[in-house]
Amino acid sequence: MTESVGIIGAGLVGCLAALAFAKRGYRVTLFDYRADPRDEATTDRNLRSINLAISSRGISSLEFVDDEVAKRALRDIIPMKGRMIHDSSGRQESQIYGLFGEAINSIDRGLLNNNLLDELDKYDGTNDINLMFDHKLVKIDFGEKQQECLFATTNYGMKTYDFDFVVGCDGAYSATRYQMQKQVRLNYAQEYIDCCYIELYIPPSPEYNSEFNGPFAIAPDHLHIWPRDEFMLIALPNADGSFTSTFFGSWALVESLVPSKNKVEEFLLANFPDAMELMGIENAVRSFMDHPKGALMCVECNPYHASGGRAIILGDAAHSMVPFYGQGMNCGFEDVKVLMKLLDKNKNRTEVFEQYSKQRHEDLVAIVTLAKNNYKEMSHDVTSKMFLMRKKLDGVLGKVLKGKWLPLYTMVSFRDDIAYHKAIEISRKQTAILKLLQAIIIVAISASGYKAFGYFSRLFKRLSALQKHST
Amino acid sequence: MTESVGIIGAGLVGCLAALAFAKRGYRVTLFDYRADPRDEATTDRNLRSINLAISSRGISSLEFVDDEVAKRALRDIIPMKGRMIHDSSGRQESQIYGLFGEAINSIDRGLLNNNLLDELDKYDGTNDINLMFDHKLVKIDFGEKQQECLFATTNYGMKTYDFDFVVGCDGAYSATRYQMQKQVRLNYAQEYIDCCYIELYIPPSPEYNSEFNGPFAIAPDHLHIWPRDEFMLIALPNADGSFTSTFFGSWALVESLVPSKNKVEEFLLANFPDAMELMGIENAVRSFMDHPKGALMCVECNPYHASGGRAIILGDAAHSMVPFYGQGMNCGFEDVKVLMKLLDKNKNRTEVFEQYSKQRHEDLVAIVTLAKNNYKEMSHDVTSKMFLMRKKLDGVLGKVLKGKWLPLYTMVSFRDDIAYHKAIEISRKQTAILKLLQAIIIVAISASGYKAFGYFSRLFKRLSALQKHST
Numbered sequence: 025m026t027e028s029v030g031i032i033g034a035g036l037v038g039c040l041a042a043l044a045f046a047k048r049g050y051r052v053t054l055f056d057y058r059a060d061p062r063d064e065a066t067t068d069r070n071l072r073s074i075n076l077a078i079s080s081r082g083i084s085s086l087e088f089v090d091d092e093v094a095k096r097a098l099r100d101i102i103p104m105k106g107r108m109i110h111d112s113s114g115r116q117e118s119q120i121y122g123l124f125g126e127a128i129n130s131i132d133r134g135l136l137n138n139n140l141l142d143e144l145d146k147y148d149g150t151n152d153i154n155l156m157f158d159h160k161l162v163k164i165d166f167g168e169k170q171q172e173c174l175f176a177t178t179n180y181g182m183k184t185y186d187f188d189f190v191v192g193c194d195g196a197y198s199a200t201r202y203q204m205q206k207q208v209r210l211n212y213a214q215e216y217i218d219c220c221y222i223e224l225y226i227p228p229s230p231e232y233n234s235e236f237n238g239p240f241a242i243a244p245d246h247l248h249i250w251p252r253d254e255f256m257l258i259a260l261p262n263a264d265g266s267f268t269s270t271f272f273g274s275w276a277l278v279e280s281l282v283p284s285k286n287k288v289e290e291f292l293l294a295n296f297p298d299a300m301e302l303m304g305i306e307n308a309v310r311s312f313m314d315h316p317k318g319a320l321m322c323v324e325c326n327p328y329h330a331s332g333g334r335a336i337i338l339g340d341a342a343h344s345m346v347p348f349y350g351q352g353m354n355c356g357f358e359d360v361k362v363l364m365k366l367l368d369k370n371k372n373r374t375e376v377f378e379q380y381s382k383q384r385h386e387d388l389v390a391i392v393t394l395a396k397n398n399y400k401e402m403s404h405d406v407t408s409k410m411f412l413m414r415k416k417l418d419g420v421l422g423k424v425l426k427g428k429w430l431p432l433y434t435m436v437s438f439r440d441d442i443a444y445h446k447a448i449e450i451s452r453k454q455t456a457i458l459k460l461l462q463a464i465i466i467v468a469i470s471a472s473g474y475k476a477f478g479y480f481s482r483l484f485k486r487l488s489a490l491q492k493h494s495t
Numbered sequence: 496m497t498e499s500v501g502i503i504g505a506g507l508v509g510c511l512a513a514l515a516f517a518k519r520g521y522r523v524t525l526f527d528y529r530a531d532p533r534d535e536a537t538t539d540r541n542l543r544s545i546n547l548a549i550s551s552r553g554i555s556s557l558e559f560v561d562d563e564v565a566k567r568a569l570r571d572i573i574p575m576k577g578r579m580i581h582d583s584s585g586r587q588e589s590q591i592y593g594l595f596g597e598a599i600n601s602i603d604r605g606l607l608n609n610n611l612l613d614e615l616d617k618y619d620g621t622n623d624i625n626l627m628f629d630h631k632l633v634k635i636d637f638g639e640k641q642q643e644c645l646f647a648t649t650n651y652g653m654k655t656y657d658f659d660f661v662v663g664c665d666g667a668y669s670a671t672r673y674q675m676q677k678q679v680r681l682n683y684a685q686e687y688i689d690c691c692y693i694e695l696y697i698p699p700s701p702e703y704n705s706e707f708n709g710p711f712a713i714a715p716d717h718l719h720i721w722p723r724d725e726f727m728l729i730a731l732p733n734a735d736g737s738f739t740s741t742f743f744g745s746w747a748l749v750e751s752l753v754p755s756k757n758k759v760e761e762f763l764l765a766n767f768p769d770a771m772e773l774m775g776i777e778n779a780v781r782s783f784m785d786h787p788k789g790a791l792m793c794v795e796c797n798p799y800h801a802s803g804g805r806a807i808i809l810g811d812a813a814h815s816m817v818p819f820y821g822q823g824m825n826c827g828f829e830d831v832k833v834l835m836k837l838l839d840k841n842k843n844r845t846e847v848f849e850q851y852s853k854q855r856h857e858d859l860v861a862i863v864t865l866a867k868n869n870y871k872e873m874s875h876d877v878t879s880k881m882f883l884m885r886k887k888l889d890g891v892l893g894k895v896l897k898g899k900w901l902p903l904y905t906m907v908s909f910r911d912d913i914a915y916h917k918a919i920e921i922s923r924k925q926t927a928i929l930k931l932l933q934a935i936i937i938v939a940i941s942a943s944g945y946k947a948f949g950y951f952s953r954l955f956k957r958l959s960a961l962q963k964h965s966t
Binding site: 209210211212213214215216319321 | 680681682683684685686687790792
């Protein structure tokens with residue numbers, strides 16, 4: 025008998041999960057509390073988006089679920105091969121992400137979501153995928169065999185649906201998780217970081233021509249960063265020649281600026297003069313003041329399932345992370361792949377859900393922590409000389425010791441065959457070696473005077489040239 | 496104008512908070528979702544209680560709020576001056592808590608709660624204290640001036656009350672905290688420890704005579720512990736000659752035993768033969784199988800208030816801890832004292848709530864952690880030779896260096912003038928010294944052979960005798 029699954033949340037992870045379960049013969053119903061985002065009437069944007077950077081884990085998970093869907097859904101991505109650092113005087117410096125030309129890829133969250141929803145509508149399997157919008161989960165009564173889900177609907181009052189099991193993909197404030205807490209002893213932690221974000225916008229340059237797909241106002245093949253220690257601005261390219269830009273800063277800073285138009289204008293011009301030229305200062309000030317102020321929250325929990333194979337949570341519902349490693353969606357997609365691989369090996373859902381919680385936990389803890397730590401790297405370290413020297417050494421070793429030495433960023437973003445927690449383990453050892461090497465170089469320089477300095481400097485230049493040449 | 500406060504939860508902390516606010520002129524309404532526990536119709540016990548041990552912080556906070564109330568509410572306490580360790584063969588060994596005869600005090604939670612409720616009924620100030628049972632908080636609409644609280648009542652449907660501010664004393668699963676999370680960016684963590692507890696019971700001995708208040712089946716002036724590493728049994732005296740006993744063990748252990756009457760009986764007889772004689776094996780087995788299985792959860796959060804002085808949470812709602820340091824209620828009472836002291840100095844509630852969150856946080860983190868660590872001490876360390884040697888040294892130093900050297904237990908339980916986080920700081924330094932001393936003694940013994948051993952052993956005995964003499 026085909027089993028029925030209710031998936032809560034038709035965001036990115038919910039859509040992929042729906043497709044994956046449907047392709048395995050389950051009867052899938054996918055719910056969302058919002059209206060269909062593809063309806064013309066509901067397309068007012070929330071003005072609180074941060075462009076996504078999809079990389080190896082996300083892409084390979086999409087492909088694992090459906091190769092053809094992956095191709096179509098990702099048709100609008102824009103590869104970004106490095107960070108472009110903008111200093112206060114407007115100077116730009118490129119820092120390449122991969123050792124061998126790998127790139128992460130910018131895509132608008134809404135666009136990707138709509139692409140996936142279209143794929144679900146088109147899906148033509150044993151059973152259709154049922155899409156239900158305007159359904160807000162209110163309660164789950166967990167039973168031995170059936171899970172009774174109560175929804176508040178916009179047009180039909182309260183409605184009840186029964187499923188063999190429930191999959192919660194309903195984000196950081198997950199209602200599914202909240203319901204599960206009544207059935208399981210769920211360890212749970214939420215932590216806000218003192219950082220507020222505001223969506224800004226860089227329009228296409230006046231010369232932009234969609235036919236030639238250019239020219240862009242700034243390099244479209246980079247993720248742009250204006251790092252200023254305590255705050256920063258970033259910008260990711262869109263397919264229409266524009267950039268979605270996001271400001272990040274402490275709540276105290278934002279709250280001290282926002283009430284005064286003059287203060288905001290002064291602040292933006294003083295810290296991001298080149299970006300203001302691209303945005304137009306009037307628009308930037310208005311957006312900074314009027315756009316909703318987003319909070320950043322980390323969520324960790326354990327386990328991810330309710331006993332008896334009754335329910336499981338995936339994506340942000342299980343591990344909301346700050347956006348600084350560009351892994352939130354990638355990790356959520358990987359959740360689906362990991363779960364499906366387990367289900368493909370073992371038909372006993374109760375066992376599979378238990379295995380999933382056990383196996384996935386250390387990876388999810390690892391990436392949530394990495395993301396938190398990367399704020400410092402993006403807003404500050406990228407301008408520190410010591411950090412950049414290590415980063416360079418790291419890259420050189422990565423090239424010379426091909427495959428035997430892997431920079432952390434490479435492992436996280438471009439090597440979906442290395443689990444997150446493994447990546448951290450490997451990186452810890454390498455960082456110790458890097459720091460030692462760095463110390464030796466510095467001591468050697470100061471001990472042997474100019475001669476040694478000349479030697480090391482030449483050696484270093486040669487190695488760097490080797491690296492630059494091949495990116 | 497007198498301000499109005501709605502206090503959610505008429506447990507121990509809620510009652511004390513109600514009294515404290517009323518005495519400061521506030522119009523107090525105290526709500527509880529349960530029926531009045533003093534009504535005859537509602538006195539079925541939940542069979543999931545652990546006797547409380549009230550010590551210095553709890554008592555001094557009660558006295559701080561009202562000296563006379565403290566006297567009356569605490570009339571039934573039974574002092575316990577030490578732990579009585581029961582080994583597997585039934586041998587008992589006393590470990591004294593205080594250096595100078597200090598004791599912690601056993602009291603039944605229900606009894607103390609009823610005493611406090613009676614005091615609220617009797618309260619005769621400018622305004623009466625309003626007691627509302629069968630009122631379950633459903634929602635708070637936080638406003639600039641008024642906080643609109645919606646309750647589901649047993650007899651009157653949904654009801655709304657407005658207050659100037661709300662105080663949440665509604666325990667680990669606090670509804671107030673949940674409502675506050677919609678107004679504040681609240682960091683929050685809940686963690687279950689793998690420990691299940693079951694209430695058991697030791698009846699008064701057949702010879703017990705209430706007139707003479709004795710004899711008790713086991714020493715009434717001790718907290719009894721049957722430590723067995725992976726699990727343990729404890730018992731605290733009641734005023735009627737009985738003992739409330741509690742079993743603690745991992746969920747896996749309990750779940751492996753409970754389905755089989757034979758297994759439970761075998762387990763209890765093998766591990767707690769003397770306790771089984773006191774309980775009666777039939778009763779013990781029935782209780783072990785039938786009584787509800789309690790879970791132990793730690794809760795930490797930050798901040799404890801909503802902005803603008805709109806709401807604050809106290810007691811378990813803010814810091815649920817495991818019961819192994821006997822500080823849960825003591826700490827909750829202290830919350831009330833700390834808050835009142837701040838309010839007595841500053842009438843600006845917005846500022847006071849902010850100060851409270853700032854000042855109280857490190858102490859609450861400290862005690863939640865201490866309580867978690869004490870499970871190992873109670874279930875295991877109390878039988879370790881190295882631990883006991885350090886403990887003895889600790890006690891000797893505490894006596895010899897009167898007031899300059901304070902064992903951690905003394906600071907936490909008997910010195911309400913030392914904040915929890917300070918106690919940990921001091922203890923850390925002392926532990927380092929203790930370990931060093933211990934190492935010196937051990938090295939000295941093994942290096943100098945019997946002669947030195949004899950010397951140290953005599954010294955140690957003399958110091959121990961000194962300690963025993965004065966307790």
